[in-house]
Amino acid sequence: MRAAIAARTIRPIMRTLRIASGGTGDLITAISLDQRIIGGALGNAYASAVWERSTLDPFPGPRPRNAVRGLRPVGRLGQFTERTRIPGGLTQLPQLAASVEPPIWYLDLADGVQGLREQLQAIMDSGGYECVDLVDTGGDILARGDEAGLISPTMDAALLAAVADQDFTATVTVLGLGVDGELSLDHLGSIVRDLEPSGRLRISAGLAAQVYRDYCWVHSESSLLALLGAIGIIGRIDIRPGSELVCVDRRCGTAWTFDANHVYQRNLVARAVRNSTSFAALDNSIKMLGLTSEFGHEVAAARRATAPEGRPKLSEDFLGSILPSATHVSVRRLAKGFRLTGASDLDRLHRVVAGQLGDDYRRPAIPVDLLPAVIQEFQSRAEIQAPPTGSQYDLKAMGF
Incomplete structure (x- = not known):
C-alpha cells in the first residue's frame, strides 16, 4: 500500500447518504463512521432494505413495500420509524430509527436494480444529499462474486449496480476486513491493493466501546465483532462450519473507502443484475451465472422448514x-x-x-x-x- 494512501484520513465534505449494504447490522458500522467524524456528521442520513436472517424473519428475501408497516411516507418514499413492523417477522430497524437523529430511508428491491436507481435518485433529491456511501462490514462487497466462500452476494451486488454511473458521487466503505468469514484476509488484502483505496480511518477503542455499549443488543455478528476488535479484544472466532476462523484484533477498527464505480467494475454479479426490473429478474440473473443466491437458499429452507420442539438437542457433530x-x-x-x-x-x-x-x-x-x-x-x-x-x-x- 502506498504510504500516501495509507496515511490519508476520510473526512467527508459533502452531505452523505450512508447505505447499509448488507442490511440492519451494517447500520451499526455506518453510525460508527458518522460518530468518527467529530461526534457525528451534520446532515447525513442512512438507508437500508429489510432483509433479515430467517431466524428473525421467515419471509424469504427482502421485504417489499406492501410487507412493511408503519413507514413514514415522504412522497413515494418511506422512512423507518419506531412504529415500523414486518408482519410475521422481526426487524430491529425501528429501534435503530428511534436511536439516531438522522432519518433511515427504506429501500425496496421489488423492482430490481432499475427500481433502486430511481429510489436513490429520489432520496438524494428529497434530502439534498450529495454523496452515497455503501457501508459494508467484512468486505464481501469487494468480491468478484464467484469466490467459493461467498454466501451473500445479492444485496451488495444490487446496490453496487444501483449507485454505479449515477450523477452523484458514490463510494464504498468497508470496516473490519474478514469479520464476516466469507473471504480470507489474504484475498481481501490483495483486493484492497488492486482497488487503491481513496482513504482510510480508524475507529478508536473509546468510540468503538461507546457504540458497542449502545448497540450490542442488535442481532449482528460482523458489526459487533469489528467493534470488539477495535476495542482491543482479540480472538479467533468460529462462526460457520467449513469457514476459516475470523481473526478479531485491532485491525478490525480500520475502515477503507473506495470509488464505487471501481468496485462495481470488478463485480461480476453487480454487472449481471444491472438491468433487472424486478427482484425475480435480479435473482434469475444470478442463477444464470451458475450461482445460488442467499434468496435461493432461503426459499429452499422455507419450503422444507421443520423446527424441533421441546428440549433443545445439540447436533452430535x-x-x-x-x-x-x-x-x-x-x-x-x-x-x-x-x-x-x-x-x-x-x-x-x-x-x-x-x-x-x-x-x-x-x-x-x-x-x-x-x-x-x-x-x-x-x-x-x-x-x-x-x-x-x-x-x-x-x-x-x-x-x-
Missing part, C-alpha cells in the same frame, strides 16, 4: 466440528447447532450465555472453554418453540 485453534464460538454458530429457528429462542440463548459469563460476555462470542457449561445450562432450562415458516407467504407475489 457440533463440538467435533469446532476448529482446534478457535478461542471463541459465535452465538449464531451455537444456535445452528441447536437448530434454533426463531427469534425468541435466539434471545433465550443469549440470556443463558449472559447468565453464565456475566460481565465477561462479549456478545456475540462465547469462549470455547466455557462452551460446555453454556450448552448444559441451555439444555436444562430451554424449551424450543416452533416459529411460523416462510411457506405462509405467497412467493408468486414476488414474481416467482
Whole structure:
C-alpha cells in the first residue's frame, strides 16, 4: 500500500447518504463512521432494505413495500420509524430509527436494480444529499462474486449496480476486513491493493466501546465483532462450519473507502443484475451465472422448514466440528447447532450465555472453554418453540 494512501484520513465534505449494504447490522458500522467524524456528521442520513436472517424473519428475501408497516411516507418514499413492523417477522430497524437523529430511508428491491436507481435518485433529491456511501462490514462487497466462500452476494451486488454511473458521487466503505468469514484476509488484502483505496480511518477503542455499549443488543455478528476488535479484544472466532476462523484484533477498527464505480467494475454479479426490473429478474440473473443466491437458499429452507420442539438437542457433530485453534464460538454458530429457528429462542440463548459469563460476555462470542457449561445450562432450562415458516407467504407475489 502506498504510504500516501495509507496515511490519508476520510473526512467527508459533502452531505452523505450512508447505505447499509448488507442490511440492519451494517447500520451499526455506518453510525460508527458518522460518530468518527467529530461526534457525528451534520446532515447525513442512512438507508437500508429489510432483509433479515430467517431466524428473525421467515419471509424469504427482502421485504417489499406492501410487507412493511408503519413507514413514514415522504412522497413515494418511506422512512423507518419506531412504529415500523414486518408482519410475521422481526426487524430491529425501528429501534435503530428511534436511536439516531438522522432519518433511515427504506429501500425496496421489488423492482430490481432499475427500481433502486430511481429510489436513490429520489432520496438524494428529497434530502439534498450529495454523496452515497455503501457501508459494508467484512468486505464481501469487494468480491468478484464467484469466490467459493461467498454466501451473500445479492444485496451488495444490487446496490453496487444501483449507485454505479449515477450523477452523484458514490463510494464504498468497508470496516473490519474478514469479520464476516466469507473471504480470507489474504484475498481481501490483495483486493484492497488492486482497488487503491481513496482513504482510510480508524475507529478508536473509546468510540468503538461507546457504540458497542449502545448497540450490542442488535442481532449482528460482523458489526459487533469489528467493534470488539477495535476495542482491543482479540480472538479467533468460529462462526460457520467449513469457514476459516475470523481473526478479531485491532485491525478490525480500520475502515477503507473506495470509488464505487471501481468496485462495481470488478463485480461480476453487480454487472449481471444491472438491468433487472424486478427482484425475480435480479435473482434469475444470478442463477444464470451458475450461482445460488442467499434468496435461493432461503426459499429452499422455507419450503422444507421443520423446527424441533421441546428440549433443545445439540447436533452430535457440533463440538467435533469446532476448529482446534478457535478461542471463541459465535452465538449464531451455537444456535445452528441447536437448530434454533426463531427469534425468541435466539434471545433465550443469549440470556443463558449472559447468565453464565456475566460481565465477561462479549456478545456475540462465547469462549470455547466455557462452551460446555453454556450448552448444559441451555439444555436444562430451554424449551424450543416452533416459529411460523416462510411457506405462509405467497412467493408468486414476488414474481416467482
